[in-house]
Amino acid sequence: MIRSERAADGAYRIVTLDRPEARNALTLDGLDALEAAVVDADEPVVLLRGAGSAFCAGADLDVVESLDDPAAFAGHGQRVAEAIETAETVVVAGxxxxxxxxxxELALACDIRVATPDATFAESGAAFGLFGAWGGTARLPRIVGEGAALDIALSARVVDSEEARELGLVSRxxxxxxxxxxxxxxxxxxxxxxxxxxxxxxxRGAETEADEREAFARLHGIHFGE
Structure with missing residues (x-):
């Protein structure tokens, strides 16, 4: 379900959601494998992508329909998204x-989001009586603003790549x-x-000017110190 390999030039790691017959929908095991692939990467950059014609359809609906503990399932996805966001490696969602x-929501947790002209986005949970509970209600407004986030999540409409760029959902x-x-x-x-x-x-409001000074001084010492 998750394929992890070093790029041919060795510069970055490619993590592929590899379940194209299900539009790369994720089960609990798939979420765990995705977390491990990103967190354990030795390369400084990870490219997250999907196999086939989709990036990721989200949670496997068969799994969602049979949940005994929906809160735990939401927490599982939140943990994986948080692991992507806080990983030492830079994660690029392609x-x-x-x-x-x-x-x-997984794309929102990545550090850089880029889209191809064929990419489309939708927070479609409201159409099924649910909503994005893998951190989407927090990250989406932080990235695109409250008004756009409410529009996207409440309408469940499809956003194409150009509108995604205009909204800041992707950078390019x-x-x-x-x-x-x-x-x-x-x-x-x-x-x-x-x-x-x-x-x-x-x-998150946690970084200070002192943190920035200290990090700059450390890097200077690594590259220019005696």
Whole structure:
């Protein structure tokens, strides 16, 4: 269900949601495998992508319908999304094809989101009497703003790649997401990790100017110190 491999040039890791017959929908085991693939990556950059014609359809509906403990299932997905967000490696979501529900939420947890022209996004949970509970109600408004988040989640409508870019849901529309991962991986890995950590902390109101000074001084010592 999850395929993990080093890119041909060795610069970054490719983690593929590899269940194309189910549009890469995720089970509990798939979520665990995804978390391990990202957290255990030795490379400074991970490209997250989907096999076949979809990025990720979200949670497997057969699993959702048979849940004995829905709160635990939501918590499971939240933990994986948090692991992606806080991983030391930079995670690039390369969305090609449909991202739905939990697929959108996993992309939201990534550090960089890019889409191909064929990418589409929808928080479709409301159409099924649910909503995005893998951190989507927190991350979506933080990224696109409250008004746009409510529009997307309450309407369950499909957003195409250009609108996603205009909203800030993705930063770019590209033909080849791997080129983005490769370009990021050309930079210094210590600097990448520091920038990710500081920006993430700042978004939560936890990063201070002292943290920034200390991180800058540490990097300076690594690369320019005697």
């Amino acid at each position: 969305v090609d094809g449909a991202a739905r529900g939990g697929g959108v 529309v590209v033909d080849d997401p791997s080129a983005v991962a490769r370009a990021v991986a050309e930079n210094d890995p210590d600097a990448l990790a520091a920038v990710k950590r500081l920006v993430r902390a700042g978004a």
